[in-house]
Amino acid sequence: QQQVKQSPQSLIVQKGGISIINCAYENTAFDYFPWYQQFPGKGPALLIAIRPDVSEKKEGRFTISFNKSAKQFSLHIMDSQPGDSATYFCAALGEDSGNTPLVFGKGTRLSVIA
Amino acid sequence: DGGITQSPKYLFRKEGQNVTLSCEQNLNHDAMYWYRQDPGQGLRLIYYSQIVNDFQKGDIAEGYSVSREKKESFPLTVTSAQKNPTAFYLCASSPSQGAGEQYFGPGTRLTVT
Numbered sequence: 001q002q003q004v005k006q007s008p009q010s011l012i013v014q015k016g017g018i019s020i021i022n023c024a025y026e027n028t029a030f031d032y033f034p035w036y037q038q039f040p041g042k043g044p045a046l047l048i049a050i051r052p053d054v055s056e057k058k059e060g061r062f063t064i065s066f067n068k069s070a071k072q073f074s075l076h077i078m079d080s081q082p083g084d085s086a087t088y089f090c091a092a093l094g095e096d097s098g099n100t101p102l103v104f105g106k107g108t109r110l111s112v113i114a
Numbered sequence: 115d116g117g118i119t120q121s122p123k124y125l126f127r128k129e130g131q132n133v134t135l136s137c138e139q140n141l142n143h144d145a146m147y148w149y150r151q152d153p154g155q156g157l158r159l160i161y162y163s164q165i166v167n168d169f170q171k172g173d174i175a176e177g178y179s180v181s182r183e184k185k186e187s188f189p190l191t192v193t194s195a196q197k198n199p200t201a202f203y204l205c206a207s208s209p210s211q212g213a214g215e216q217y218f219g220p221g222t223r224l225t226v227t
Contacts, residue, residue, distance in 0.1 A: 009154065034215065036218075041223075042220060042221070043206070043218030044157070044218050046217075089156065089157065093212075101159060101162050102214065102216060104156055104157045105156060106154070106156035107156045107157075
């Protein structure tokens, strides 16, 4: 119940296209859903995050869509660029966050080709 | 210049030797974390600490040990009991255990032969 399932494992997108990465969870106590971006050989960095009181959050070319009833959330990267090529991790944090750290998905390796 | 530092970036050890990975933060964060990253495995939690002199096991704590004697420091020891120690190790911190945003260090790549 603590898992966050992420798909696809890898993704190849043409420059200018839309990249879509999906995550699903079971624990209804999760109330914070961040996405992290990691470049090769570097540590992950927070990209964008959402709470379940909204269905969408947009920051530049990056958008999180959240479906509370389906217990799913997704990251959309519009106008994908080669510089977006990285590994993306979704994560979730619950109401009992005092005892349980952030739960991560297994990651999606995105390659944006020209 | 605030942040998390991990040293060294690359570390090589012979099998059977214990090795300690350094993690220091000057963000005044209460919580710190250690993750292991292997290809296709995502981020697996090894240990975490919510406060000085206290820490909890994560999902894959066997073969590892930690200490938290100072707020800014959370070293990880990879012992000879860890069967597959070669990996990329990431340290992170957050203002508190309940804070969603974790700040990651640059990582240490450990190779054991």
